[in-house]
Amino acid sequence: MASQSSNGSDAIKRLVEDFPEHTPRPAGAKLPLEGIRVVDFTHYIAGPFATMILADMGADVIKVEAPGKGDDFRHYPPMQAEVEAGPPFMWANRNKRGVALDLKSESGLATARALIAKADVVVENFSTGVMDRLGLSYERCRANNPGLVFCSVSAYGRTGVSADRLGFDPIAQAESGFIAMNGYADREGVRALSPVMDISTALMVSNSILGALFARQNSGKGQQIEVALFDTAVMMTGYAPLQQIVTGKEPQRGGNTSPDTCPSGVFYAKDRPFLINSGNTQIFQRLLIQVLEMPEAAANQDFATNKDRVARREEINALLQEAFSQQPWAYWQERMRKANVPCGVLRTAGEAIRSPEARERRLVTRLEHPDLGWLPNISLPIRYSETPLADPKPAPKIGEHTGSVLDDWLGYSGAVIDELAGAGAFGRNRKG
Structure with a gap:
């Protein structure tokens, strides 16, 4: 993101040079979730990213925030005063409309209830019990809207001994066993810097909502959904828990090396590191014969099966590293691609988004902003042939669309909106 400073001007220049302008979707094309209305009471990452997926699919997502401060995630750096948010918030809240409601006021609550009565979906990730205390529980909401899909996102679920616990992505990584699996054996496990548990929870939330909407087509009934961050984090440990159950042994940290296949991991060309993953014997044979020209090693019966190779990992890795160090990455990349050996260079985040692959897929583009x-x-990594995703629009400012939403959804006139403002529905001294 850029700001209106000299540094901002430089950032805009780099943005224009590095990334293409967004290409609009075909005129007249339908949207996957066209006509679906979502009231979004979520904050931080898991809930907002889930509702953003729905918004990208064409749902009319109304992000409800407290007046003044809004979602705490807005303030993650670097803060951009012009849009009342930093890049993290903008990343997770595209294509939504913003409404500011004071849920501590009766008029604000009444407005929230009126929006929910018109909604297809409600998503919330307040602490357990908050929606009940506000009178916005699923039971209360479905009484006026039996087709409502109501999704609660929490750290440990809404029932049980941990229902009251707060939780963030790093805590879920720690308690699920994910951190213990990652890193190197000679030190403590390490967390993933990317909020992988929040993002994967968001995917579970959006998928669960799509399933409930599909089920409603047949039954005419909505339903309550619950997705917990901890549950998702356990899922994200993959098949390791089942291996532990069968063997009784905990997963061992191996850095960038897979414990299940060999050779796999990071090797060093003459100029930079790269990673290969030899998932079966056929790939291993192609690597030795076509890439490295080592037919004798390929014929070595000590390397015949994956089990054999895992047992001789250090020997094989030393053999490969000695060969790889003789030539630069470009040389090995070309040979491995021709031999169909999975490989990839180690990139920074900045290198990845400017890579040929990302450019060709148009993963990062630029949007005009006032x-x-x-x-x-x-x-998003979704490509529909008949119903392309919505053109991206910037995340809203706090309450930016309050008036237009109350007009569109509820038919409120300007006078009614002014009356609500006077009653404190939008916070003190704030207009719709």
Whole structure:
């Protein structure tokens, strides 16, 4: 993102040079979730990213925030005063409309109830019990809207001894066993810097909502959904828990090396590191014969099966490293691609988004923005042939669309909106 400073001007220049302008979707094309209305009471990452997926699919997502401060995630750096948010918030809240409601006021609560009565979906990730205390529980909401899909996102579920616990992505990584699996054996496990548990929870939330909407087509009934961050984090440990159950042994940290296949991991060409993953014997044979020209090693019966190779990992890795160190990455990349050996160079985040693969897929584009000039946008990895995703629009300012939403959804006139404002529905001294 850029701001209106000299540094901001430089950032805009780099943005224009590095990323193409977004290409609009075909005129007249339908949207996958066209006509679906979502009231979004979520904050931080898991809930907002899930509702953003629905918004990208064409749902009318109304992000409800407290007046003034809004979602705490807005303030993650670097803060951009012009849009009342930093890049993290903008990343997770594209294509939504913003409504500011004071849920501590009766008029604000009444407005929230009116929006929910018109909604297809409600998503919330308040602490357990908050929606009940507000009178916005699923039972209360479905009484006026039996077709409502109501999704609660929590750290440990809404029932049980941990229902009251707060939780963030790193805590879920720690308690699920994920951290213990990752890193190197000679030190403590390490967390993933990317919020992998929040993002994967968001995927579970959006998928569960799509399933409930599909089920409603047949039954005419909505339903309650619950997705917990901890549950998702356990899922994200993959098949390791089942291996532990069968063997009784905990997964061992191996850095960038897979414990289940060999050779796999990071090797060093003459100029830079790269990773290969030899998932079966056929790939291993192609690597030795076609890439490295080592037919004798390929014929070695000590390396015949994956089990044999895992047992001789250090020997094989030393053999490969000695060969790889003789030539630069470009040389090995070409040979491995021709031999169909899975490999990839180790990139930084900046290198990845400017890579040929990302450019060809148009994963990062730029959008015009009235306050910032241009805004970077990272697209979802979904390509529909008949119902392309919505064109990206910047995340809303706090309450930016309050008036238009109350008009569109509820038919409120300007006078009614002014009356609500006077009653404190939008916070003190704030208009719709």
